[in-house]
Amino acid sequence: MRIAVDAMGGDQGVMVTVKGSIEAVKELGINIILVGNEEIIKNELSKYEYSGNNIEIISAEDIITNDEEPAMAVRRKKQSSMVMGLNLVKDKMADAFVSSGSTGALLAGGLLLVKRIKGVDRAALAIPYPTKKGVSLLLDAGANTDCKAKYLQQFAIMGSIYMEKILDTANPKVSLVNIGTEEGKGNELSKETYDLLKNTNVNFTGNIEARDIPEGDADVLICDGFVGNIILKLTEGLAMSIFSLLKEEFMSSFTSKIGALLLKSGLKKFKKRLDYTEYGGAPLLGIKGVVIKAHGSSDAKAIKNAIKQAKILVENKVIERIEDEVSFLGGNHDREERI
Amino acid sequence: MRIAVDAMGGDQGVMVTVKGSIEAVKELGINIILVGNEEIIKNELSKYEYSGNNIEIISAEDIITNDEEPAMAVRRKKQSSMVMGLNLVKDKMADAFVSSGSTGALLAGGLLLVKRIKGVDRAALAIPYPTKKGVSLLLDAGANTDCKAKYLQQFAIMGSIYMEKILDTANPKVSLVNIGTEEGKGNELSKETYDLLKNTNVNFTGNIEARDIPEGDADVLICDGFVGNIILKLTEGLAMSIFSLLKEEFMSSFTSKIGALLLKSGLKKFKKRLDYTEYGGAPLLGIKGVVIKAHGSSDAKAIKNAIKQAKILVENKVIERIEDEVSFLGGNHDREERI
Known part of the structure; x- marks a missing residue:
């Protein structure tokens, strides 16, 4: 190879x-x-x-x-x-x-x-997103700012194949990023996508609220590239700002400085868990x-x-598998x- | 009263x-x-x-x-x-x-x-969002899932008045939440909104990427209710999951437990800074x-x-001021x- x-x-x-x-x-x-x-x-x-x-x-x-x-x-x-x-x-x-x-x-x-x-119809950037349970695959992470429901349906199929073949997740749970968990919630795009995903050959588990993304219950997170990029960048920004705030608190007194010293290896390990560069690259699917x-x-x-x-x-043969699955959609x- | x-x-x-x-x-x-x-x-x-x-x-x-x-x-x-x-x-x-x-x-x-x-045209839920510098006002935080550019323009005006009168911020900086900082970035809605905001009577400072939201450089953060709700909920979810991960690391060894003890008040203060319930309620504007x-x-x-x-x-007289400003838009x- x-x-x-x-x-x-x-x-x-x-x-x-x-x-x-x-x-x-x-x-x-x-x-x-x-x-x-x-x-x-x-x-x-x-x-x-x-x-x-x-x-x-x-x-x-x-x-x-x-x-x-x-x-x-x-x-x-x-x-x-x-x-x-x-x-x-x-x-x-x-x-x-x-x-x-x-x-x-x-x-x-x-x-x-x-x-x-x-x-x-559209290629998507799929990003491995670190969670409490391991890693979810977020797509699209920014390749397509304006999407139709059928694009998101294709992302679901491609993400599902990737998660199963590459990240070894049997029957990966596919969730639609939305602002409520019940069917019928969200914007026009998410309602239409929900309807399509119900009838798609993936393990669709319904909507997921952004609050629950870090828990890691979904294996594949589906959204348009605008929302996906917001999720990715906000996660980066919050992690950075939380670390700088923590550091500030830790340096604020003598006892807290000693405390921080005793925690050093734990904090390092923790930082590593949040770092999505640890989880490999992002495929263009x-x-x-x-x-x-x-x-x-x-x-x-x-x-x-x-x-x-x-x-x-x-x-x-992930490309071939995507070709096979998507050919059914027309x-x-x-x-x-x-x- | x-x-x-x-x-x-x-x-x-x-x-x-x-x-x-x-x-x-x-x-x-x-x-x-x-x-x-x-x-x-x-x-x-x-x-x-x-x-x-x-x-x-x-x-x-x-x-x-x-x-x-x-x-x-x-x-x-x-x-x-x-x-x-x-x-x-x-x-x-x-x-x-x-x-x-x-x-x-x-x-x-x-x-x-x-x-x-x-x-x-649309009322918006405006949420005080805690940042490193204090607090920004995020709107719409979930009242309107599908928005037109002119709604976002009105949100900018209303948020600006609120921030100035209620949170005492002179000439509040209004930023459009987007997936790039340059003009012309983003989806159709953000491009159209950018054009409108350039010609609106607010202190429009351009696009802001989600990564920079926690820094607190923008006073008013404008987005549609779908994106706003994602930002809000993801912030909640990440803060919660980061705390639970930290706790896990802190409880993992004897020295780290002592470290955590010494840091207790600092951590409490830190948690408080991230808690948006500390920053008052959310007005329906x-x-x-x-x-x-x-x-x-x-x-x-x-x-x-x-x-x-x-x-x-x-x-x-915030309501009256909004009435005055918005009447210019027709x-x-x-x-x-x-x-």
Whole structure:
């Protein structure tokens, strides 16, 4: 198996992508294609005295940055590590692509280059969301701001397959994020989606209120990309602000300082439990290839985990399974991408 | 000034509504009308040996519970404490009404009985949201699941007036909750609302991402009721789950237990800072009277604070100011309420 890795992506670039790739090669028995500036990559590889032939370099001159307009950048920067990596998947030269670069560009590129699966109206970004019980899969986490009920229905099918095959959850519980638990609650979109999900081949358990999301009773959380992104970002923001408030209280007196010291390892463990980078990358579901978005702040271990995740996706033929399931729905595929 | 209080509402009912009312009368120099079962209220008043004549009782036989369908309950239970209290405001027999009963019924009753201000298309529930810097006002927090841009524009005006007059914030910063900070980001609703807010007589500071909400840089947070409710409930859920995770870590070893003990007062203070019941009730903005929703779990102090808040709303003529500001917009008032 050959997995392409965007060597230039993420906050720490080659420093972590190269190290993560070396670890992946050793641990997973796969081949890696590092896409990016050849000289920089070779220099980084030499630090690890890596001499094996399981890592190949494909030279890419350009880099797409986080502040570029995604679709424009993908169209113009054909020599960027991201576009070249995605093209490797499209051309079946690689089985999967992992990038910690711009989320927007990866989404746009995935749609424009790798293209949607027949029957899928919209591709979704699926994020592993840490809960008290483990992890739920939240989708869409921001790829589609305005959704129709049938898109959400497709997200439910794709999320369900992913959760079952990749995160080993038998018969995953699919819940619709809503502002009340009873049927008939919510906005027009959620009412219509509820009706569709009742008659969809997933284990639909009804609505879930945002209050109950952290409990972890749902395996797959369905919502439009606007709401999904709000949930994701608010979770990040609250966790950060709660930690800074805690720190403030802990530093406020001599006894509390000692208390905090005694709690140090517990607090660290706790922080780790809330950190969603711990739970691997986010797959872009609905396109004709395996594409994983690793977190921008990924370290080498996170990169290695994202590669591992890509490997499991390929091994379990998740794309093919989505194709099969979605073909029953009869979605519209002839639409041009509007990005 | 006469403020009506729903004596029967909330998790703790008369136990806290009566006590809170007595405290309010003593502290604020106002008159209270307790609406509810006369016998139960009298019995409760006798416990405090209250003999003043600043508290009047208006007998209401019925109670609307949290699990009743709101609009139906309001239409049918004309002798309920909530309907009778709202009618006191409508008939100008009371200057304001405070209830910790069913949010849905209070919203429905506010619209059906007290009715919307001319020019206001939708009334909104405005929730004080605790942040690192103090408190922001979040609206709509759940009254309107599907919104048009002009409703959000009106929410911005109403929230701005409230924040300025009641929470003493000069020139309050109004931000649109969105999934990106730049203009042009978000869904159709947010793009259209952004355009409207640029040309509205409020201090519009642009989009705010959910990640930044807890920082407290915005004074007024504008969103539709679906998103607002998700934000509110997720905040509650996360705070609860973070506390339970912390507790778990703290109880995991002997040293951490001692650490937690030393931190006890700090943790308590911290928990209080996150508790939005500390920041008073939530006004229903856009109707022709002062109606405050106190939290269901209110204690006597929270009830007293909600009464105080109602008093300030009346004194500052907030309803009249909203009427003035909104009249410039030319909203549609001739629509029948659909509840």
